[in-house]
């Protein structure tokens with residue numbers, strides 16, 4: 001049985017004091033071993049959120065990193081820096097980073113390898129645009145993204161990562177994929193992993209759905225056989241996140 005993983009992607013929201021106040025509000029409500037719960041604040045709040053969650057079941061993740069260890073990369077943060085302060089997860093390849101910050105599949109692969117080496121769980125985001133869906137390219141696009149992200153990663157390391165299927169047209173739009181649409185692509189991702197590695201590697205991989213997940217649709221999405229949790233944006237900024245974890 002794969003353990004579900006629910007991650008809140010706070011994006012560029014909440015100042016440090018707002019983040020502190022919010023986490024203090026929700027942390028009592030999230031006290032479960034049944035699922036893994038992660039919050040991903042901005043870099044600036046990582047240290048304080050790690051301190052605040054020390055005696056809780058909540059892990060803290062970053063929203064990005066750079067794959068080099070150190071050097072002349074103005075504005076970037078390395079995996080080593082994240083590891084030292086106790087970051088456990090890191091989102092990579094989010095569609096907003098691909099769209100606004102020129103993140104490529106090759107970079108995503110390099111970041112995934114680095115994070116695995118450091119013992120930080122990568123949450124690798126993949127997903128198609130509306131145009132691609134309407135042109136029936138969804139499965140091809142996602143297959144390519146997954147294949148490139150996993151290049152030169154061993155089967156053993158697949159269980160140390162999470163893949164998040166996030167259709168771009170569903171992110172922040174209130175237009176969630178239907179359960180069947182989400183399941184179809186998550187199943188395809190597992191099939192891709194099976195084809196590259198083997199059945200048991202594919203069965204061990206945790207695959208999240210993301211894109212307008214709410215407390216009202218979470219339960220049905222989580223009931224789908226290939227959906228192992230969610231990457232939650234907007235609803236993770238409110239106490240609704242507790243209800244999503246409970247779902």
Ligand code: PGA
Nearest residue numbers: 171172211212232233234
């Ligand atoms: P959303 O964002 O839940 O606000 O649609 C999801 C995400 O971008 O990870």
